[in-house]
Amino acid sequence: MSAGAPQPHAVPQAQDERVLAVSDLRAWYQTRHFGVSREVRAVDGVSLQVARGEIYGLAGESSCGKSTLVKTIARAIRPPLHVVGGTVRFRFAGRERDIYALSQAELARMRWRHLSYILQGSMNVLNPVRRVRQSFVDFAYPHLDQPMPEFLALVEAHLARIRLDPAVLDSYPHALSGGMRQRVTIALASVCRPDFIIADEPTTALDVVVQKDVLGMLRAVQREIRSSMILVTHDIGVHAHVADRIGIMYAGRLVEEGPTRDVLRKARHPYTAHLVASLPRIGDDTPKQSLEGAPPNLADPPPGCRFHPRCPLATDICRKEAPPLIDVAAAHRAACWVTAPPAQHAAPGAAA
Amino acid sequence: MLTVLRDLFRYRFEFRLGAILTGCIVAFAALSFVSPYPPQDQFVVPPDLPPSSPYWFGTTSRGQEVFWQLSFAIRNTMLFGFAVAILSRLIAVAVGLWSGYRGGLADRVLMSLNDTFIVIPLFPLLVLFYFVLRDNMSWPLLALAMASLGWAYDARLIRAVALSLKTREFTQQGVFSGMRASEIVTQEHLPYVLPIVFYTTMNNMTWSIGLEVTLSVLGFTNIDTPTVGVMIYWANQHTALVAGIWWWIAFPVLFVVILFIGLFLLAVAMNEYIDPRSRLARMGGATP
Numbered sequence: 001m002s003a004g005a006p007q008p009h010a011v012p013q014a015q016d017e018r019v020l021a022v023s024d025l026r027a028w029y030q031t032r033h034f035g036v037s038r039e040v041r042a043v044d045g046v047s048l049q050v051a052r053g054e055i056y057g058l059a060g061e062s063s064c065g066k067s068t069l070v071k072t073i074a075r076a077i078r079p080p081l082h083v084v085g086g087t088v089r090f091r092f093a094g095r096e097r098d099i100y101a102l103s104q105a106e107l108a109r110m111r112w113r114h115l116s117y118i119l120q121g122s123m124n125v126l127n128p129v130r131r132v133r134q135s136f137v138d139f140a141y142p143h144l145d146q147p148m149p150e151f152l153a154l155v156e157a158h159l160a161r162i163r164l165d166p167a168v169l170d171s172y173p174h175a176l177s178g179g180m181r182q183r184v185t186i187a188l189a190s191v192c193r194p195d196f197i198i199a200d201e202p203t204t205a206l207d208v209v210v211q212k213d214v215l216g217m218l219r220a221v222q223r224e225i226r227s228s229m230i231l232v233t234h235d236i237g238v239h240a241h242v243a244d245r246i247g248i249m250y251a252g253r254l255v256e257e258g259p260t261r262d263v264l265r266k267a268r269h270p271y272t273a274h275l276v277a278s279l280p281r282i283g284d285d286t287p288k289q290s291l292e293g294a295p296p297n298l299a300d301p302p303p304g305c306r307f308h309p310r311c312p313l314a315t316d317i318c319r320k321e322a323p324p325l326i327d328v329a330a331a332h333r334a335a336c337w338v339t340a341p342p343a344q345h346a347a348p349g350a351a352a
Numbered sequence: 353m354l355t356v357l358r359d360l361f362r363y364r365f366e367f368r369l370g371a372i373l374t375g376c377i378v379a380f381a382a383l384s385f386v387s388p389y390p391p392q393d394q395f396v397v398p399p400d401l402p403p404s405s406p407y408w409f410g411t412t413s414r415g416q417e418v419f420w421q422l423s424f425a426i427r428n429t430m431l432f433g434f435a436v437a438i439l440s441r442l443i444a445v446a447v448g449l450w451s452g453y454r455g456g457l458a459d460r461v462l463m464s465l466n467d468t469f470i471v472i473p474l475f476p477l478l479v480l481f482y483f484v485l486r487d488n489m490s491w492p493l494l495a496l497a498m499a500s501l502g503w504a505y506d507a508r509l510i511r512a513v514a515l516s517l518k519t520r521e522f523t524q525q526g527v528f529s530g531m532r533a534s535e536i537v538t539q540e541h542l543p544y545v546l547p548i549v550f551y552t553t554m555n556n557m558t559w560s561i562g563l564e565v566t567l568s569v570l571g572f573t574n575i576d577t578p579t580v581g582v583m584i585y586w587a588n589q590h591t592a593l594v595a596g597i598w599w600w601i602a603f604p605v606l607f608v609v610i611l612f613i614g615l616f617l618l619a620v621a622m623n624e625y626i627d628p629r630s631r632l633a634r635m636g637g638a639t640p
Binding site: 074076078104107108111112117119120121122124125126127128129130135138139140142143 | 524525526529531
């Protein structure tokens with residue numbers, strides 16, 4: 001990557017601009033029933049950082065731990081999901097705090113004003129037997145210290161700004177289309193102008209036209225309130241469209257991370273390479289290769305690199321040791337013994 | 353709320369009919385306040401007269417007017433049914449929603465209690481109550497006893513819905529936004545289960561009034577307070593049907609049936625206001 005070239009996705013990387021720092025986060029589903037203990041390591045040692053104003057895309061196939069990761073980051077977890085190790089530190093209003101060190105009251109104060117979360121299946125976030133207005137009041141009103149008339153005026157102004165008819169407030173959710181509900185949910189998540197928005201599959205189940213619309217709106221809202229965002233979706237096309245940086249997850253681990261353009265153009269990890277190669281391109285009618293095998297069982301993950309049973313490049317060291325996530329270019333990290341060999345391991349990796 | 357009732361009355365045939373039927377019964381029960389005779393007095397009119405001009409519903413073998421007796425009876429029976437239904441709904445909704453939402457230990461404790469009430473045979477227990485309390489057995493006491501026995505099935509029903517609601521996205525959103533458990537249960541889940549509560553209210557009233565009539569007919573309640581069951585009890589004591597005094601039994605039964613139909617229609621129509629989805633289903637059903 002040439003340092004001087006102007007980037008379409010400019011990324012502020014300065015340390016003090018960092019809003020979220022996740023380090024070595026491990027979140028496991030742990031159950032103990034009738035003497036049988038089970039452990040599913042859905043998130044196993046993930047580290048990432050998100051800067052102010054940045055959209056961080058999280059991609060990966062189903063069951064790779066994307067949703068578990070963002071749930072853990074938002075501290076929206078409940079048993080059997082437990083945080084086993086690592087920290088999640090947010091910096092809001094100039095103070096950096098570990099979200100797991102906050103009391104319930106502090107957590108409640110932080111939510112919506114600083115951190116909001118568009119849940120997976122967000123179409124169903126609205127209670128089917130309450131009017132949309134009541135959902136706004138239930139979820140957002142307690143977080144803005146404003147009397148009710150001012151709050152409702154603010155909600156209406158916010159809806160108008162993102163080109164939603166304030167009449168939706170008087171509707172029941174079933175009276176709105178899927179795209180409308182999705183938009184209302186995004187409005188609900190952004191009405192308090194949070195510093196950080198976590199969006200888990202915000203456009204899944206929408207057709208591409210509505211999807212583009214909703215994504216455009218999400219992006220516009222994010223720009224307007226200058227918040228940071230983690231966007232989870234398995235749809236690489238969406239990431240290419242919206243994200244500044246993307247992280248690719250595989251089997252509970254981050255395997256590659258970097259500016260969207262670099263990851264898509266110069267993928268280092270074999271899994272990312274396959275993912276990108278599977279995208280359709282106009283004029284390209286060669287058959288797409290699918291990966292052999294299935295994603296690993298996270299209750300019993302393979303040793304070493306978790307991708308090695310499906311990896312065409314796998315070597316001996318891949319079967320024994322997990323590769324570290326290391327810098328391969330500026331702001332571009334990958335975890336692979338073969339394509340991103342750490343300097344000290346370069347020799348054994350090459351010899352095998 | 354008043355405009356809703358007005359619209360329901362204007363546009364919903366069921367609501368109109370239900371309101372008229374229930375209204376007639378309530379008005380009839382209200383007449384008891386202007387009764388010329390106290391309900392316990394006997395031989396105030398000539399006995400055994402069939403329905404005719406001065407005595408519209410006839411007179412009983414005890415020298416009472418069926419009309420005024422019945423207005424007392426309907427009033428007491430209706431109050432009894434409402435009291436049992438409201439008290440037992442409070443318990444059922446509280447136990448069902450809380451146990452379903454909380455889960456864990458609270459759920460296990462509440463549901464063991466719940467299942468205990470389900471397996472207890474009610475009728476022998478109520479008869480036992482009567483034999484223990486005898487003359488102290490008033491209708492409020494009986495209502496309390498029935499209310500505390502009549503919530504268990506419906507609490508299980510409501511808990512089943514609450515279990516499903518607990519995993520819905522809007523519940524998670526509520527938790528995320530820092531709503532307390534009590535707020536989630538009352539603001540998000542309660543409106544959802546209200547239609548069920550309405551229907552079970554009807555069931556419960558039918559059940560409690562039916563059981564009260566059964567107990568009264570057998571003489572296991574305070575037979576000095578006129579209720580529909582007590583009227584039938586006295587009619588049986590005087591072998592009214594054998595003697596051909598059919599109006600002594602026919603009118604109480606007829607009025608209870610009208611009350612049930614009226615309340616049922618009201619509940620059905622109200623449900624459409626409370627549950628927007630059934631309004632939608634109705635629209636779908638109406639279009640050809």
